[in-house]
Amino acid sequence: MRILSTFLILFLFVSVSFGQIKFEKGYFINNNHQRVECFIKNLDWKNNPADFIYKLTELSAPEMGNLASVCEFGISNSFSFVNAEVKIDRQTKPAVNPKNEAIPVWTKEKLFLRVISEGKAKLYSYESSRLKRFFYSLNDTSVIQLIYLEALNGTTLVKNTSYQQQLWSNLKAPNATMNSIKAIGYNEKDLTAYIREYNGDSGATTSSLVQTKRRAYFNLKFAPGLNISSVSLSTVVDGTNKAFQSTFDSKPTFRLGLESELILPFNNYHWGILFEPTFQSYQSDVEGKYGTSTITYSSIEFPIGLRYYYSLNDNTRLFLNGLIIPAASMNLNSKIEYHTFFANMTDVKSVDVASSGSAALGGGVEHNRFSLETRYYTSRNLFSGQPSESANYSRFSVVLGYKFLKTRFK
Numbered sequence: 372m373r374i375l376s377t378f379l380i381l382f383l384f385v386s387v388s389f390g391q392i393k394f395e396k397g398y399f400i401n402n403n404h405q406r407v408e409c410f411i412k413n414l415d416w417k418n419n420p421a422d423f424i425y426k427l428t429e430l431s432a433p434e435m436g437n438l439a440s441v442c443e444f445g446i447s448n449s450f451s452f453v454n455a456e457v458k459i460d461r462q463t464k465p466a467v468n469p470k471n472e473a474i475p476v477w478t479k480e481k482l483f484l485r486v487i488s489e490g491k492a493k494l495y496s497y498e499s500s501r502l503k504r505f506f507y508s509l510n511d512t513s514v515i516q517l518i519y520l521e522a523l524n525g526t527t528l529v530k531n532t533s534y535q536q537q538l539w540s541n542l543k544a545p546n547a548t549m550n551s552i553k554a555i556g557y558n559e560k561d562l563t564a565y566i567r568e569y570n571g572d573s574g575a576t577t578s579s580l581v582q583t584k585r586r587a588y589f590n591l592k593f594a595p596g597l598n599i600s601s602v603s604l605s606t607v608v609d610g611t612n613k614a615f616q617s618t619f620d621s622k623p624t625f626r627l628g629l630e631s632e633l634i635l636p637f638n639n640y641h642w643g644i645l646f647e648p649t650f651q652s653y654q655s656d657v658e659g660k661y662g663t664s665t666i667t668y669s670s671i672e673f674p675i676g677l678r679y680y681y682s683l684n685d686n687t688r689l690f691l692n693g694l695i696i697p698a699a700s701m702n703l704n705s706k707i708e709y710h711t712f713f714a715n716m717t718d719v720k721s722v723d724v725a726s727s728g729s730a731a732l733g734g735g736v737e738h739n740r741f742s743l744e745t746r747y748y749t750s751r752n753l754f755s756g757q758p759s760e761s762a763n764y765s766r767f768s769v770v771l772g773y774k775f776l777k778t779r780f781k
Contacts, residue, residue, distance in 0.1 A: 399444035417637035452483040464521040473522035473531035490570030519557040594628035596770035619655040643678040662710030669703040694731040727755040742772035
């Protein structure tokens with residue numbers, strides 16, 4: 372577990388160190404209500420930020436804007452955030468309270484709210500972890516949360532849909548009916564459509580700043596390659612309980628993987644989740660004190676992990692991987708045989724391979740559909756469950772990838 376933690380920490384550290392800085396032309400409005408043209412680091416935030424990084428010119432040093440110094444910031448035709456002091460209910464659904472009632476619990480906070488739609492009525496959103504809240508303002512007055520909450524009353528799910536009453540009482544479009552408002556879901560699509568209807572019917576100018584809906588991508592890739600593998604064997608071969616060390620030669624072996632990758636729809640598609648079933652094999656022998664030891668190892672393992680991309684241009688990206696290889700794998704008639712000596716007699720002992728878990732860290736370059744990666748693995752004990760013996764399998768891989776399928780989720 373310590374090895375896995377160390378590799379994950381190293382992976383995250385390197386990812387942050389090589390994080391791509393992408394500044395786009397934008398603006399912010401300071402506390403003196405002055406609009407300042409600048410270049411904003413576009414992190415494609417999934418959660419609403421509490422601060423942002425900007426440059427006054429493309430060549431100037433980065434500076435920080437935050438809730439204490441900025442009233443509004445954005446990138447034209449992309450996004451806009453406004454600084455608002457609001458009452459917000461942060462209960463995640465389903466809410467848990469002493470009476471199991473769907474009642475808001477208010478806290479007063481200063482937040483950057485994302486502007487979704489503008490006009491006489493404005494619509495905003497706030498997202499943090501599992502929390503998603505929508506707000507509105509009318510004629511540039513106070514920003515108010517639209518209330519939706521779920522709670523469990525025993526096994527019954529109770530819903531507080533007060534946002535529908537708020538729309539009926541405060542933002543009623545001329546053609547709206549109670550049934551039409553009851554059909555409005557607590558989601559960006561439905562609420563945006565209704566606010567646009569309200570603004571249009573009220574004769575007010577309306578505009579939407581709804582971001583282009585980002586969708587996750589799913590990729591499939593052939594991933595053949597070459598392993599440079601070796602095994603260090605520690606066994607008890609006689610009655611003294613003294614461990615004897617043997618090292619099988621390091622040699623190149625073939626590996627074949629099928630990589631599936633889910634590209635996450637935030638942070639400008641920099642992050643991906645990997646799952647890569649991989650076949651590999653290794654055979655070798657070594658002369659020991661009492662005879663020749665042999666290993667025959669073939670397996671299909673199931674690494675899972677994270678990938679971070681760093682774009683060089685539209686066609687070429689660098690990437691880093693952090694992977695965990697679970698102990699669960701398919702060992703295909705894999706065994707290690709070695710000689711033992713006891714009571715003046717030699718014998719051949721055969722042990723079936725039972726692998727422990729391990730981790731890997733890799734990096735490479737992707738150009739269009741092709742990729743080339745080098746990957747280092749921590750050692751993996753092939754004698755898992757044997758208290759006095761171990762066979763530590765080590766390897767270094769070079770992986771060539773070809774992406775044959777790329778699908779965007781609808």
